[in-house]
Amino acid sequence: MIHCEIVTPSGKYKEFDTPILNVVTIDGQRGILPSHVPLVTILEVSKLSSVEKGEREEYAVSGGLLYFENDVAKILTDSIESKGEIDEERAIKARDRAMEYLKEKDESIDLKRAEFALKKAINRLHVKRGIY
Secondary structure, X not given: OEEEEEEEOOEEEEEEEEOOEEEEEOOEEEEEOOXXXXXXXXXXXXXXXXXXXXXXXXXXXXXXXXXXXXXXXXXXXXXXXXXXXXXXXXXXXXXXXXXXXXXXXXXXXXXXXXXXXXXXXXXXXXXXXXXX
């Protein structure tokens, strides 16, 4: 089993054991199994999935860092929500708001920030709706 610890700026989000951890890194999708070689990598805005107590769990993660060694995975991320925690209406509003910012040609708008907000909102909707 892999022992997984997820930490956000607010503190420890969750700690659990899983036989497999599926993440999307800057190198692509990875399935991490026990005895995997040590790894430090950057996580993309994406779905993170695991099997906890026999049930598949899915999370929307806003990017971050994964450190894996000796069957312990430590994930540091700015934000993470389980499929059940995602407020679909809020995610739709965030997506629409980001799209509006991107449509405007206002130079005062930080386009990178709007693009990142759009990516996070779409990811949250995909995880909530099981689109991946």
